[in-house]
Amino acid sequence: MSKIAVITGAGSGVGQAIALKLAQMDWxxxxxxxxxxxxxxxxxxxxxxxxxxLVVPCDIGDSNAVEQMGQKVLGAFKEVEVLVxxxxxxxxxxxxxxxxxxxxxAMMNANLNGAYYCVQAFLPQMRARxxxxxxxxxxxxxxxxxxxxxxxxxxxKFGLAGLTQSINAEEKSRGVRACAIxxxxxxxxxxxxxxxVPDAASRSKMMRAEDIAxxxxxxxxxxxxxxVEEMIVRPR
Numbered sequence: 475m476s477k478i479a480v481i482t483g484a485g486s487g488v489g490q491a492i493a494l495k496l497a498q499m500d501w502x503x504x505x506x507x508x509x510x511x512x513x514x515x516x517x518x519x520x521x522x523x524x525x526x527x528l529v530v531p532c533d534i535g536d537s538n539a540v541e542q543m544g545q546k547v548l549g550a551f552k553e554v555e556v557l558v559x560x561x562x563x564x565x566x567x568x569x570x571x572x573x574x575x576x577x578x579x580a581m582m583n584a585n586l587n588g589a590y591y592c593v594q595a596f597l598p599q600m601r602a603r604x605x606x607x608x609x610x611x612x613x614x615x616x617x618x619x620x621x622x623x624x625x626x627x628x629x630x631k632f633g634l635a636g637l638t639q640s641i642n643a644e645e646k647s648r649g650v651r652a653c654a655i656x657x658x659x660x661x662x663x664x665x666x667x668x669x670x671v672p673d674a675a676s677r678s679k680m681m682r683a684e685d686i687a688x689x690x691x692x693x694x695x696x697x698x699x700x701x702v703e704e705m706i707v708r709p710r
Contacts, residue, residue, distance in 0.1 A: 476553055476554075477496075477501040477555065478503075478553060478554050479503050480596060481504070481505055481506060483562060484505035484507050484516055485505070485513050486512060486662065487683050488611050488657075488686045488687060489505075489611075490516050492691070493516055494519060494520055495684075497523035497524070497526050499691075502528070502551060504530050505527050505528070505529055506531075506532050508531065508532070514529060517529060534587075534588030535580070535588045540588070541595065553599055553603060554596045555600075556607045556609070557609070558611070559592055559593075559608070560611040562611070562613075563667065564581060564623070564664060564667045565581065568624025569624060569625075573624065577626065581626040585631065585633075586631075597641075597650065600645075601650060604648060605649045605698065606651070607653070608651070608652040610635075610653070610655070612655060613627070614656045616656055617635075635656075637652075638652045652701075655689050655704075656706045657681060657689075659681065660682065660683060660685075
């Protein structure tokens, strides 16, 4: 298995934690996100391992930008064994009665469409090689709707779960596997977008980004004969 990975949402939270852990394990990692400065901070946090990271600023909700990103990554690395779709967003005004069309489309682009675009950017070479792992960081909102998450977020995460199932249904016979991780509350910057931002006491009871990164690494490092199709992880 080649040790080359692409991580979306790598400028913070779960995506950053996964990128750092893979780099520490001597993987070469393309780190993706909209803000170049956030990606550079990930490289800085990697220390000596930062030299193994390729910084690729990209709005994954833009299909043309993703196509160009895919060409750049494959041009640099030749092949990609692992894709982790960790990018995601929400909006403070998220309930049905206040959700704007602009916020709705932004969530669908970041949480679902972007993941699909990235899959299509790297799946063909995985398929041709007969090897690849795609990890989608979903949410427990992709299992059960709740007012806490809001409808657009819930819809996007149900869709991401469906994308994971579809990859396995069509591609596992070709050596490509996909895993959907459904975390509960995680203390990440995404909490700042909640209508009421959790206080320190509430955050202390949540999981950390590193916990979900460990789950992703478990799925990635399993022998190719095994697939973790779904993993639900919640705070104790």
